[in-house]
Amino acid sequence: MDDSENNPGAFPPLAIDSVMGSPHSETLGSEFLGFDEETATATMRFTVKDEMTTWRGGVQGGLVAGYLDDVMGYAYVAATGGEQAPLNLEISMKLIGLIPRGSTIVGKGWVVRAGRRVIFLESELRTEEGQLLAKASSTAIPTMRPSPTETGMG
Amino acid sequence: MTKIWEGQRSPSAELMGSEYVAFDAERSELTTRFTPPPSFASPRGAVQGGLIAGFLDEVMGGALLASTEGSEHGMKLPLNLDMNLTFISMVPLAPIIAKGRVVKAGKRVAFLEGELYDEESGKLLARATSTALPTPVPGAE
Numbered sequence: 001m002d003d004s005e006n007n008p009g010a011f012p013p014l015a016i017d018s019v020m021g022s023p024h025s026e027t028l029g030s031e032f033l034g035f036d037e038e039t040a041t042a043t044m045r046f047t048v049k050d051e052m053t054t055w056r057g058g059v060q061g062g063l064v065a066g067y068l069d070d071v072m073g074y075a076y077v078a079a080t081g082g083e084q085a086p087l088n089l090e091i092s093m094k095l096i097g098l099i100p101r102g103s104t105i106v107g108k109g110w111v112v113r114a115g116r117r118v119i120f121l122e123s124e125l126r127t128e129e130g131q132l133l134a135k136a137s138s139t140a141i142p143t144m145r146p147s148p149t150e151t152g153m154g
Numbered sequence: 155m156t157k158i159w160e161g162q163r164s165p166s167a168e169l170m171g172s173e174y175v176a177f178d179a180e181r182s183e184l185t186t187r188f189t190p191p192p193s194f195a196s197p198r199g200a201v202q203g204g205l206i207a208g209f210l211d212e213v214m215g216g217a218l219l220a221s222t223e224g225s226e227h228g229m230k231l232p233l234n235l236d237m238n239l240t241f242i243s244m245v246p247l248a249p250i251i252a253k254g255r256v257v258k259a260g261k262r263v264a265f266l267e268g269e270l271y272d273e274e275s276g277k278l279l280a281r282a283t284s285t286a287l288p289t290p291v292p293g294a295e
Contacts, residue, residue, distance in 0.1 A: 061234035062211025069204025
């Protein structure tokens, strides 16, 4: 059996380097699971923090975009070996299931097409059992890898 | 008595530093101020793109809540089905003004829209539209 699906390659060190310690990663409870170079797909795990949720007991709808953006963004960061990052122009998302307080979810994000001027990305979130929770697509422009003092926009 | 959308805050609204500013019943438009927490910063030092949707959802949802208060079918909160976001400018870690409106609230579906502005310069930062199911306010029934 081909186990590459379950054991994607390690995240490129430079890509991890560029995002470690970013405040939003802490808020999202992000953890890198791997990156598959062939399909330009990043896999991450998120632990839902209580402060992300509403009275319904799940993540506030808008904030779901935080997880979706994170994993598709890192797919591009990893695909460029940590040299570039996407700057979003637009995100469209569908919210399919409630993401309960305290749950752990798995995100997959991939690069649909990376042009010189425009990037197309997609992502989805699932329960650990594989049930689909949300999907997104994004249109973005590539920028150099940002740092806390440089936006990367040159 | 403080109205629910002026006073009570969910954990996510608390996190985003949400403050009620005004509600215009004629336009079904809610205005809110947010102070993005430092924990929303991306490596660019501004609010991470996806998390920007949190502010827009909060103000659009509040607009539906405020506009359905006292209505025939009772107060409603949106359960979002989809959201489309346009990012016009980076959202700084500084106070922002959010406006959310009910475009149409039917019995089965609500259409909402919203914008974020830089409080200091008044510059438009982001826009959103959302399709949602109007549902009873949890705990209010």
